[in-house]
Amino acid sequence: MDLSQWAMLGGAMLLLRAGLAVYLCGQSRSKNALSTLFRGVAETSVAILAYWAVGDAILHDSSAALFCRSAAADPATLFLAAICVTSAGIAAGPSLERARPIVSLILAALMAGVITPLAWRWTAAGWLHEKGFIDVAGSCFVHWSAAAAGLATVLLVGPRQGKYNRDGSTNVLLGHNGVAASWGLLIMFAMWPIYVTGCILIRGGGQAEAGAIFNTILAGSAGAVVAMIYSEFRFQKLDVLLVFAGLLGGLVAITGGAGEFSSPQAALVGAAAGIFVPWMEMRSDLIWKLDDPSGLIAVCAGGGLIGTFAGVLLGGGALGDRLHAAGVQAVGLCAIGGVTLLLVGAVMLVLRVSVGVRVKEMDEFDGLDLAEHDLNAYPDFQQTTIKSYHLREM
Numbered sequence: 001m002d003l004s005q006w007a008m009l010g011g012a013m014l015l016l017r018a019g020l021a022v023y024l025c026g027q028s029r030s031k032n033a034l035s036t037l038f039r040g041v042a043e044t045s046v047a048i049l050a051y052w053a054v055g056d057a058i059l060h061d062s063s064a065a066l067f068c069r070s071a072a073a074d075p076a077t078l079f080l081a082a083i084c085v086t087s088a089g090i091a092a093g094p095s096l097e098r099a100r101p102i103v104s105l106i107l108a109a110l111m112a113g114v115i116t117p118l119a120w121r122w123t124a125a126g127w128l129h130e131k132g133f134i135d136v137a138g139s140c141f142v143h144w145s146a147a148a149a150g151l152a153t154v155l156l157v158g159p160r161q162g163k164y165n166r167d168g169s170t171n172v173l174l175g176h177n178g179v180a181a182s183w184g185l186l187i188m189f190a191m192w193p194i195y196v197t198g199c200i201l202i203r204g205g206g207q208a209e210a211g212a213i214f215n216t217i218l219a220g221s222a223g224a225v226v227a228m229i230y231s232e233f234r235f236q237k238l239d240v241l242l243v244f245a246g247l248l249g250g251l252v253a254i255t256g257g258a259g260e261f262s263s264p265q266a267a268l269v270g271a272a273a274g275i276f277v278p279w280m281e282m283r284s285d286l287i288w289k290l291d292d293p294s295g296l297i298a299v300c301a302g303g304g305l306i307g308t309f310a311g312v313l314l315g316g317g318a319l320g321d322r323l324h325a326a327g328v329q330a331v332g333l334c335a336i337g338g339v340t341l342l343l344v345g346a347v348m349l350v351l352r353v354s355v356g357v358r359v360k361e362m363d364e365f366d367g368l369d370l371a372e373h374d375l376n377a378y379p380d381f382q383q384t385t386i387k388s389y390h391l392r393e394m
Helices: 003-027 030-060 063-068 077-095 101-124 127-131 139-157 178-203 211-235 240-256 263-286 296-313 319-353 361-366 368-373
Strands: none
Touching: 003 030, 003 077, 003 178, 030 063, 030 077, 030 101, 030 368, 077 101, 077 139, 077 178, 077 296, 101 127, 101 139, 101 319, 127 319, 139 240, 139 296, 139 319, 178 211, 178 240, 211 240, 211 263, 240 263, 240 296, 263 296, 296 319, 361 368
């Protein structure tokens, strides 16, 4: 591929990250809408710098790539960086509405600069690859690791005020704009085949794997349809958020063995995610008490789990060979998930005992738009008074 084609792929991946930011904005309450979008910009900027400084060197296992000295010779650098940026955005999503900005920014730097490049190297050319681990486009090294990072952050930051009651019941804190969430989802849906295609090309795939482009959309669609059926039978309603989770889960699941599936297999993988991810999202909220307004822990953990195993279990070969391959996949999941939990957990624990990881109680009540930016996302409709604007000097 030439430079212009890689530039288009990299730009498309950044558009996928933009879709994620809009999706998260819609899932947040109106008093936090501007803060959520701003953090998407800030996290992207920090993640790009982190990948430039050390991430590229870790991914290529070369000190010569520090500060992206290899960028001039590798036209795929922007695409690689943008995948790490997306991983950082996924990891920060579950702690919306109550985490301090420093939490999001350090998490972005850690994911894009260390964790995602390291996990990618392990699966593409490192010890996991040598054992036969398969992960074409990141069911494990992008999504599973991001879910683990989000989980560690949520556990240390804690739930939002008013989310859980003393009697163990759960309150629903809905996002403010389902239209924005829908737009963000559709942008990600449209960009996902480009993401998968770029990963296949980096892996050395060719025309034989061209079916992955359509199969990506097929898996997401199957996930959405099965989630609709599940929601209708379970609640007698078409739950919008569960359908969104099913669609995203199908997209995440297909990335692990992208290019390895036939169309019926791709639909089966998406369908499995379409029922497992919504079930996991409800259980994490109601039973496990994990306050994740984005739903991304369930999407990326559930979809990543299915995608990591589907490629080897649905492949050819004897049953014994497939079970051995599944064992290798399990080792990879444990290694990448464990390292992510330890690194992110350690960093967040240090932050918690030093500068703190949660915003002040009153700032959370007033909303982070006002507390962090002295602005409202919707000034014509929000009556909250800006606190300190009149104290500024021109």
